[in-house]
Amino acid sequence: MKAQQAIVIGASMGGLLAARALSDYYQQVIVLESDTFPNPGKNRKGVPQGHHAHGLLSKGREVLEQLFPGITQELNAQGALSGDSLQQTRWFMNGGYLYQKSPSNLNILFVSRPLLEAQVRKRLLSLPNIKVIENSHVLGLLTTPDHTRIVGVRLIHHRFDGSSESALNADLVVDATGRRSQSPVWLEKLGYEKPQEEQVHVDIGYMTRIYRRRPEHLRGDLGTVISPSLPNYRYGAILAQESDRWVVTIGGYLGDHAPRNEKGFLEFAKSIPPQDIYEVIKDAEPLSELLPYKFPNNQRHHYEKMARFPKDYLVFGDAICSFNPVYGQGMTVAALESLALQNCLAQGGQNLQARFFKEAGKIVDIAWSIAVNNDLHITQVEEIRSLQVRFLNWYMSKLHVAAQRDSLVAIAFLQVSSLMASPYSLMHPRIFLRVLWGNLLHRANVSKFWAPCISGLSGFFHKNK
Numbered sequence: 001m002k003a004q005q006a007i008v009i010g011a012s013m014g015g016l017l018a019a020r021a022l023s024d025y026y027q028q029v030i031v032l033e034s035d036t037f038p039n040p041g042k043n044r045k046g047v048p049q050g051h052h053a054h055g056l057l058s059k060g061r062e063v064l065e066q067l068f069p070g071i072t073q074e075l076n077a078q079g080a081l082s083g084d085s086l087q088q089t090r091w092f093m094n095g096g097y098l099y100q101k102s103p104s105n106l107n108i109l110f111v112s113r114p115l116l117e118a119q120v121r122k123r124l125l126s127l128p129n130i131k132v133i134e135n136s137h138v139l140g141l142l143t144t145p146d147h148t149r150i151v152g153v154r155l156i157h158h159r160f161d162g163s164s165e166s167a168l169n170a171d172l173v174v175d176a177t178g179r180r181s182q183s184p185v186w187l188e189k190l191g192y193e194k195p196q197e198e199q200v201h202v203d204i205g206y207m208t209r210i211y212r213r214r215p216e217h218l219r220g221d222l223g224t225v226i227s228p229s230l231p232n233y234r235y236g237a238i239l240a241q242e243s244d245r246w247v248v249t250i251g252g253y254l255g256d257h258a259p260r261n262e263k264g265f266l267e268f269a270k271s272i273p274p275q276d277i278y279e280v281i282k283d284a285e286p287l288s289e290l291l292p293y294k295f296p297n298n299q300r301h302h303y304e305k306m307a308r309f310p311k312d313y314l315v316f317g318d319a320i321c322s323f324n325p326v327y328g329q330g331m332t333v334a335a336l337e338s339l340a341l342q343n344c345l346a347q348g349g350q351n352l353q354a355r356f357f358k359e360a361g362k363i364v365d366i367a368w369s370i371a372v373n374n375d376l377h378i379t380q381v382e383e384i385r386s387l388q389v390r391f392l393n394w395y396m397s398k399l400h401v402a403a404q405r406d407s408l409v410a411i412a413f414l415q416v417s418s419l420m421a422s423p424y425s426l427m428h429p430r431i432f433l434r435v436l437w438g439n440l441l442h443r444a445n446v447s448k449f450w451a452p453c454i455s456g457l458s459g460f461f462h463k464n465k
């Protein structure tokens, strides 16, 4: 028999996806959201990141389709574009593009974040046992007198004619309020320890603008993603969106942020090799103002390690872990957590929190290691690097070189960064040998090119000694 009522706090991608999992196991699921919902496709206050480049990784798209069959087509009908992750998308890393010759069969959905969220909300609301209530800000948790069980929430509901506080009971409460989640504070007030917190400081800055997209831009490709690499670790993305638009985001690490003015923005874009972004925006029509976003650190709460945790309470999405957004993982991790929650609920309510946090922990482990290991290849990011991290970063730089001439290596890399395959798959002898071969070829080519220059230079220095 279905349990009675579940409450989800927060109706962004995390909350909506959590509610989708709960809808199969609870008679009623109520999603409470502080914000007022805007018209589809428009940004809202509670999701300020919605203005900025948002890519849905292939795994996220696949899981979303599983949870809401037909949603990709519905988004395509509203102007979102689907394309191959390699043949129609340029990836620039460590001084070169991934080899684009073969299709990866990894599908990317090019859509703005507000449109994607609005469609997920619409599909969720079409389920008979879902209610989403806007303008409802949760203030705290209701518990049993001994604080061992969460039984509901306290909230303030804002209406045009005033505000009122109330209490709402539930058999399960899920916190999906994002990286500023109050769960650690709420738990401490109830006599629990705060979850162990891990942070990796990156101090990145996004600067974003929307432009009109013309067919000749990027020779018809649907986007370029430029990873932070030498010489300046600046990064950027230009991604197609519905309504013939580009979203362009550029930025840098540790305070090296793009200026919020036309001239400075263009100069910053020009400083990012390979200048795909600059070449498009230097004469494209801007459709928005420049908007900044600052992101201080990768932040993870280890709920799976807590010895005591109240029953009938879960934490979800960015509230567990918020990753450096450059790697575009957050929504896909939330989608995978939704599947994990479904699986846990299918096995009954016994010890749900421990089982869910263990499964969510495994999902987060993979995404965290990809994001943080990548951040640690930037020498200025202050963290201790284990031998393993040093080796992995060295190996990845070699893999990128090989992937610039070998589509099989490029596809293997994209499968991992799209969360479709385990990072260990990149160590498979099949890939390892191709990485070795690719680097040998690269060195041979480089020496062929540089040999005459070097001998010319040495002759010059010899003559001018």
Ligand SMILES: Cc1cc2nc3c(=O)[nH]c(=O)nc-3n(C[C@H](O)[C@H](O)[C@H](O)COP(=O)(O)OP(=O)(O)OC[C@H]3O[C@@H](n4cnc5c(N)ncnc54)[C@H](O)[C@@H]3O)c2cc1C
Pocket (backbone or CB within 6 Å): 009, 010, 011, 012, 013, 014, 015, 032, 033, 034, 035, 045, 046, 047, 049, 052, 053, 054, 055, 056, 057, 136, 137, 138, 139, 176, 177, 178, 179, 206, 293, 295, 316, 317, 318, 319, 325, 326, 327, 328, 329, 330, 331, 332, 334
């Ligand atoms: C700049 C930036 C770019 C990003 N780019 C990507 C990308 O390319 N790809 C990707 O997959 N992910 C990306 N992400 C991450 C992605 O946005 C999140 O992972 C995703 O939104 C899921 O987060 P969430 O729903 O858990 O939290 P959030 O999106 O932060 O949502 C929290 C929600 O809770 C509501 N809320 C907060 N407090 C309360 C309360 N007390 N009561 C009621 N409601 C409350 C808020 O209004 C909001 O709606 C990016 C993030 C940032 C910051």
